[in-house]
Amino acid sequence: MAKLLQPEAETTDPRILRSRRMLMDALARLLMKKEFEDVSVQEIADEATLNRATFYLHYADKNALLQAMTESRFRDLIERRAITFTGCKGALRAIALGVCDYLVESTGCPTQLSRMALEGSIIPIVEDMFKEGLAHHGMAADADSSLPATTAAWAVFGAARRWFQSPNRVPAEEMAARIETMVSPILFGASQ
Amino acid sequence: MAKLLQPEAETTDPRILRSRRMLMDALARLLMKKEFEDVSVQEIADEATLNRATFYLHYADKNALLQAMTESRFRDLIERRAITFTGCKGALRAIALGVCDYLVESTGCPTQLSRMALEGSIIPIVEDMFKEGLAHHGMAADADSSLPATTAAWAVFGAARRWFQSPNRVPAEEMAARIETMVSPILFGASQ
DNA sequence: ATTACTAAACGACATGTGTCGATTAAAAGA
DNA sequence: TCTTTTAATCGACACATGTCGTTTAGTAAT
Structure with missing residues (x-):
């Protein structure tokens, strides 16, 4: 190398x-x-x-290019929508919707996704957005606040990926809402 | 191929x-x-x-062998511990602990993990365990109950992976407990 | 024991991969 | 404008990949 x-x-x-x-x-x-x-x-x-x-x-190889391309294009989509995770639930839904839409518009065929390692490029970006949002919300950005960010990012991606590969997809907006419901306790605690 | x-x-x-x-x-x-x-x-x-x-x-290639090997060995570990996801929270913690321990005992160096696609073999197994457990618990195993299973599986793996790669790891048992706290609302609803 | 079946071994092939050294040309500063 | 720097090109290399056709040998059933 x-x-x-x-x-x-x-x-x-x-x-x-x-x-x-x-x-x-x-x-x-x-x-x-x-x-x-x-x-x-x-x-x-x-x-x-x-x-x-x-x-x-x-x-280094074609996988590295795929990673870079995915990261660049996903960042573009997020920026285009001016999504900033302010720490509110609405922002979580917007991010989930962004991941869903990105999978649809970037990956031609759902079967391709299984063999491509997109998680390595998308999840870290979502994770950083969560971390920033939680820090803004007052919580210190220490190791304790970044664990929920990581966990939530994997959960969001996994759910969106599953939705994208399912045969009869519900609308992306509905899926984003369901993801929000499932994932928000990770970030905001089970109480809220 | x-x-x-x-x-x-x-x-x-x-x-x-x-x-x-x-x-x-x-x-x-x-x-x-x-x-x-x-x-x-x-x-x-x-x-x-x-x-x-x-x-x-x-x-088909060395990745396929890695996948098969990971799946086989992770299944062994689960079977050795006789873990069955009965739908209770304790089982969730046991599964999370299993994933943490597997990463430790199977992957020599944490930096290796980033380049290996283990998620493809571990997550589906965890997902199936969640699905089975939820079905046992009375919920129908339709598409609605399998979405939380998928989401929770990704969350558990992402959290365990992050823990494994972090410099100063807390004990695996403590991590499993924290994962349980974060993930259980996905499976059991935010109320419980 | 004989037979049918098929996994494993073997050698060979075209193609792809990752790297290297030497050359050309584009960018940026003096 | 001239000079320095360094990205891009090019040809070549050793090696890895994935596939094929053939032969050998282990398995299971009659």
């Missing part, structure tokens, strides 16, 4: 940003035609009109 | 059982020396004193 270029987005070099954007876009385009497992690094590089070696300057 | 032999354990042919057992044991031995990512199918086959092609008769 050779070292990559700038670890994350912490760069302003237009060449780096351009290459990463093109790789993500290329993968997104390929995923509309075939399954992730059947996409090779060579194909991604070709689709992005980049050399295969350039791919490895940025990502 | 060629088709494999008997889909799962539904075989009595001693040759098949022997090969699978040897492959799982070989992988377990190799994981004590190096990371999963650095283990090749050839190494696994050599360690198991089997031909590499024989590996592919049983598993």
